[in-house]
Amino acid sequence: MKRLVAYDLDGTLAESKQPIDPETAALLARLTKVALVAVISGGDWPQFEEQLIGKLPDDTDLDRLFLLPASGTKLYRFRARWDQVYAELFSEEERKRILKALASTVAEQGLGAARSWGDRIEYRGSQITFSGLGQRAPLDAKQAWDADFAKRKRLQAALIPLLPDFAVRVGGSTSIDITRKGIDKAYGMAKLAKASGIPADEMIFIGDALYPGGNDYPVHEAGFDTIGVRDVAETRRVTEAIALCLK
């Protein structure tokens, strides 16, 4: 019996960097009545606030939600208001090394010249994210930028030898996520098991990037039960089925 359902955010609960739609939000609220619900994303807390929190219906059981930004290196719980339970941050030295490696690799590969919308490099405390078109690029431009994964895979391959102590992963449709080694969504799920007191085999994870190299893949590799979804519509169907089963 599953007691906790964990979701990826971008591409799973919501379109990349977009707010969750009302139908999906209502389904999540319904799920909080029958299970604990977690959201784990490479994105940082402000993204959770913009995409998720403000959009949840009033009848959501907020105290049954676990929100894990930056791949679970941060945990937020609701206790009259949203509280940060923990946060694991880069040292200043780690931060500088990563930014230097990113700047030189991006320049080398000629990815620095094209148009961008907002910052391309985002420091998220425990994660640094490079977004090829900037943080606020429109969805269609993002989807067209690297549809065959070639740019992101090239960038990833060039960064790995420069940052041997770090994990370099393909994130969203235009992004590369860099964290300390061992920090990924599987790490987040293990932290979640501890924080919630729910054993790993009573948790299930739903994500759109469960393919090898995807930022949800480590959850599958770590042996958690997972459900891969193509898009938000499929997440809704899966969520509806789980809510019915657990009722």
Ligand SMILES: [Mg+2]
């Ligand atoms: Mg995703």
